[in-house]
Every structure is written in structure tokens, then in C-alpha cells.
Amino acid sequence: MSIVTFYRFRAIENLFGDYSELEKQSIFFAPPHLLNDPVEGFKDIYWQGNEILWTNLFNHYLLCLMKWCIEFQIIGDDFDLEKHFDACVTVDDLHENFQVEFSVISDRFIGSDYLKNLISGISIHRGKVENSELQCYLRIIHPFALYCIYERLDEISAVPENSFKNIDFSSLNKINDGYFADLKKLEAEYGEDKVRAFQKSNTFFFEQSYVALTLSSGMSKFSKNLFTTAFTSLYVQKLEQLMFPDWFTACFMSECTNSSVWGNYGKNHTGVCMVFSTEVDSVGNSNISLDGAIHGWGKKGAIKGKSPFKFYPIEYEHKYESINFFDSIGQLPVPSAYKNWFSLDGVVSPLAQNYTDEWRQQYWDNFYKSVTKKTKDWEYENEHRLLICNMSGSYSQTDTTLRYDFKTLKGIIFGINTSDEDKIQIIKVIKNKVKENDHYDFKFYQAYYCRNSGEIKHYEMSSLRFKPSMLG
Incomplete structure (x- = not known):
């Protein structure tokens, strides 16, 4: 030997x-x-799925945001959001009382025309959604998600009042087929960089709205991280925990x-x-x-x-293999993955993973390639x-x-x-x-x-x- x-x-x-x-x-x-x-361990992750998968992703975003809003109300600024962020959380992890409340909040959020139009548009018109594009969509809907959460918490007297009730969400109506048609035109004419710039421009109104809110309300560092775009960035980063x-x-x-x-x-x-x-x-x-x-x-x-x-x-090179998030959810038990990601209202997505031997081989190949490349x-x-x-x-x-x-x-x-x-x-x-x-x-x-x-x-x-x- x-x-x-x-x-x-x-x-x-x-x-x-x-x-x-x-x-x-x-x-x-x-x-x-x-x-x-x-x-170290960088992975070129993208998101490509159908309406069921995208609906569950936005619902998961709402769930994580609600969980940390509750933690903030209970613990306050001593809670370390980044340290304790757990992307593997499911509705079943909530206290049964909050499971009921989340169902109400989710119906208002996912059931809104804003989210229906956005999810439909992404599913039909967009192929590989990269990190920056996903963050763009999440930043657009972030204040509306907070509004839905605090509206319900206000109704059950869990908070003094809904601090987001006076925000104008009418611009969300622009997220329709015309919006995605403009993206395709820009992509064809100017390339992906221009598309990303166009997407980011649509977040300015919303960013200004809740940045102004944090300044006027004297929010602490933690609450600013929760209520501004810092949460969105952290969420996308932590999604890898599910993979x-x-x-x-x-x-x-x-x-x-x-x-x-x-x-x-x-x-x-x-x-x-x-x-x-x-x-x-x-x-x-x-x-x-x-x-x-x-x-x-x-x-x-x-x-x-x-x-x-x-x-x-x-291996020393600058190119990384692209990995579809929806194809790589490997950190949840299979029943939980199907319940929370691959199905909706009893309908299983045709893109649901079967976790075959071939899938496992590709999954671990992707993992080891990502952690052995610089x-x-x-x-x-x-x-x-x-x-x-x-x-x-x-x-x-x-x-x-x-x-x-x-x-x-x-x-x-x-x-x-x-x-x-x-x-x-x-x-x-x-x-x-x-x-x-x-x-x-x-x-x-x-x-x-x-x-x-x-x-x-x-x-x-x-x-x-x-x-x-x-x-x-």
C-alpha cells in the first residue's frame, strides 16, 4: 500500500x-x-419551480418573519436573530395557538391579489431566478408581510397596534403580467445586468417607506434588522440550511x-x-x-x-456548479418536505423530488464540489x-x-x-x-x-x- x-x-x-x-x-x-x-463553500443557487413551490416559498418567508416578530415581542433586543435563525422551521414547530394565527395570516397574505399575481408571474415568465432577483421580490412584499402579521397580532391584542397599517401598498398592483413582460424585453435587449437593475429600482419606494418608519420610531438595531431589508438578505442566506x-x-x-x-x-x-x-x-x-x-x-x-x-x-477555479434550491431540499424529513414544500391543499407538485439513489448521488456530488472549491x-x-x-x-x-x-x-x-x-x-x-x-x-x-x-x-x-x- x-x-x-x-x-x-x-x-x-x-x-x-x-x-x-x-x-x-x-x-x-x-x-x-x-x-x-x-x-468558502459558496454555492451558485437559483430557484426554478412551479406555482406550488413558489407559493410555499413565500409562505415559508412569512412563517419565518412571523416567528421572529413573536420572538421580538417576547424577548426584545436581546434576541440574536442571525445566530438563532432556523430556516428548517415549519408550521408544526409553532405553539398550537400560533399555528392557528399563522393560518389566518397566511390566508390573508398568500390569498391577496398581490401575492397571487407575483407567484403566477414568476412561475409562468421566469426561468432560473438568481439570488438578487429573489431578494428583489422578497423586498417588494416584505412590508406587506409585516402588515399582515401585525394586523392579526393587533386584532388579538398581542401588540399595541399595527405599525404598518398606514403604508400604501397600491404599487404592488404593478406586479402583473406587464411587469414580467418588461423584464423579458429588458433581458433580450440589454442583458441580465439591466434586468437586475430594473428589479432593484422597484424596491426603492418600499425601502424608503420602512426605513423612514424605523428612523421615526426610534427602533433598536435588532428591530431594524427585522423590519428592514436586512431580514430579507438573511433569509435568503439561511435558506441553504434547508439544502x-x-x-x-x-x-x-x-x-x-x-x-x-x-x-x-x-x-x-x-x-x-x-x-x-x-x-x-x-x-x-x-x-x-x-x-x-x-x-x-x-x-x-x-x-x-x-x-x-x-x-x-x-479545486481552484472561479466557476461553480449551479444548484436549483427546489431540487436540493435535503435537510427535512421526506414527509415534512412533501407537506411544507412539495404540496399545496392536497395537490403534489409534479416537480416534487422522489429522493431516488440518483438524486442522492447528485445531491452529495453538489455538496462536496461546493466545499472543496476555492x-x-x-x-x-x-x-x-x-x-x-x-x-x-x-x-x-x-x-x-x-x-x-x-x-x-x-x-x-x-x-x-x-x-x-x-x-x-x-x-x-x-x-x-x-x-x-x-x-x-x-x-x-x-x-x-x-x-x-x-x-x-x-x-x-x-x-x-x-x-x-x-x-x-
Whole structure:
């Protein structure tokens, strides 16, 4: 069986102190927001469906907005909307009293001519609706959604009054067949960029209306996020929760000679580079065995044990595969997906997913392609990554670490600027582990700048090789 070497750069503070990665033989798996590329895991999502699917999307938007309006009324500004936003919410998740109220609000909202015209127009006239276009539609109907919610809350005396009752919604009547015909003309004559500009212009009146409302009412930061376009942007962003699981990654490199990599990930060359040896399986994949992986579903009854983790090479390119949201709702149980997304009033959409083996294959292909792709700006890293799919929220969002077998760690390269004090501290830990694990072929290396190649190279510190007779 062939062997492949991978390198993992760590700052000294990761190896000791609160993290103690060296002593614990642990590998930290970071969520995307802790990575240094803000477009990590980017997916080119679009929306293309029929009237049933679009009706359910707007109804879901109303549901999320109502849920957070209620939270705001109960908790106030202390509630963190972005942190607690759950796009997987369904009507069944509401208290039974609010389920009844939502039914009333939904009938007024979805049953209005405004929404009927909009949904019909999108379903008939629009193909792939991209992110910016969807946000445009949601911003247009956002104040009307708030009006419907607070009208009902006012009626049942859940709020002092409906703050949106004086807003003029007559401009919503412009969302008709003529509106979509104009979009098609613009698209044919000027291209998609002009279409997006035209769409955004239709939101100005509504944005000005409720921005003015927030200014005049002295609303706090939280309520401004809820009542202005910030909610719309957050909603579209969080819709991905319905599609794919959360994920975590541990990053490795196939090379360790780039000075920028040492500077970024080795903390200005003061850290270390850990040298891991991995096995290649029968189909050519490099794997490493880690302890602590969760098998099965859910937090309760999960079994932790040793599992092989595949190294995924990163593909560096600017093009991303397009994914239809309505084809990729994979985070709800199938009955819930059919009830809340694929059917309406007992009628199942002909575009409903059957969740076949072919669908599952395409679904996971889309997921892994999205989390193993970065722009060419990062190509110098030569990155390979280990991945965890956080199905059912089994893993912690903040401190997910797994443990490697010490014998897979073949050596440590000290950075050019690693202090002698830090080297000695590392050597002491490794000395004990070498003896405990009978791993006497472990090697230490020193990095240096090679003037001939312009690269960071390393040489073995052969005087630090441990032998059984030395350790007693």
C-alpha cells in the first residue's frame, strides 16, 4: 500500500495551553466562518419551480418573519436573530395557538391579489431566478408581510397596534403580467445586468417607506434588522440550511515550501509544520484514521470510534456548479418536505423530488464540489482537507476535534523563527509520546530559506532522533 505525506501548519498556541493539540493528538475541525476565505463553500443557487413551490416559498418567508416578530415581542433586543435563525422551521414547530394565527395570516397574505399575481408571474415568465432577483421580490412584499402579521397580532391584542397599517401598498398592483413582460424585453435587449437593475429600482419606494418608519420610531438595531431589508438578505442566506448540512474542515497541504503559507498558517514562521503519513486505498484516495467520529444520527446514543477520513484535494477555479434550491431540499424529513414544500391543499407538485439513489448521488456530488472549491487566488496553498458533515447537529459548532494515531505523525518541522523555548517544550512532549507509542522513527526538522530555489526547505535535525536505549 502506497504512502502519501500531508502537512499541517499550526501556531504554538494551538499546540499548548487551552487547546493542547500536541498532547491530546487532536485535530480541530473549523466551521466555515472561521476560515480565511469569506466565500468558502459558496454555492451558485437559483430557484426554478412551479406555482406550488413558489407559493410555499413565500409562505415559508412569512412563517419565518412571523416567528421572529413573536420572538421580538417576547424577548426584545436581546434576541440574536442571525445566530438563532432556523430556516428548517415549519408550521408544526409553532405553539398550537400560533399555528392557528399563522393560518389566518397566511390566508390573508398568500390569498391577496398581490401575492397571487407575483407567484403566477414568476412561475409562468421566469426561468432560473438568481439570488438578487429573489431578494428583489422578497423586498417588494416584505412590508406587506409585516402588515399582515401585525394586523392579526393587533386584532388579538398581542401588540399595541399595527405599525404598518398606514403604508400604501397600491404599487404592488404593478406586479402583473406587464411587469414580467418588461423584464423579458429588458433581458433580450440589454442583458441580465439591466434586468437586475430594473428589479432593484422597484424596491426603492418600499425601502424608503420602512426605513423612514424605523428612523421615526426610534427602533433598536435588532428591530431594524427585522423590519428592514436586512431580514430579507438573511433569509435568503439561511435558506441553504434547508439544502445541505453544516460542515467542518481540517486543512492540510501537499507541500510545505511556500513562504506565504508559513507566514499565514505558521504565524510568521514562528509555528510548526506537522508531517503526517497517510495510506492510499484501492481506489486512490488518501485517508487518515481519527477517533471520536460520531456514527449514526443524533446526539443521543451516538457511538464514537475510529473512522477513516478522506483527504479531499481543493479545486481552484472561479466557476461553480449551479444548484436549483427546489431540487436540493435535503435537510427535512421526506414527509415534512412533501407537506411544507412539495404540496399545496392536497395537490403534489409534479416537480416534487422522489429522493431516488440518483438524486442522492447528485445531491452529495453538489455538496462536496461546493466545499472543496476555492478561487485561483488560493492556488499557492495546494490544500487538501478533511471534512465532517454535521448531519442532525451531532457535532459541536465551536470545539469539534478528533484524535489521530500518534504513529501517523511522522515528524515536526520547526519554523525559521520558532523560538528555542518553544522547540524544547515540543521536544519534551514528543519524547514521552515516542516512548509510549513505540514510534522511534519520528523526526524533527528545521526550516530554512533556500537562496537557490527561493523556497522554504527543511533539513533533518538528526541529533534529536530518539532511540529505545535513550528513553529507558
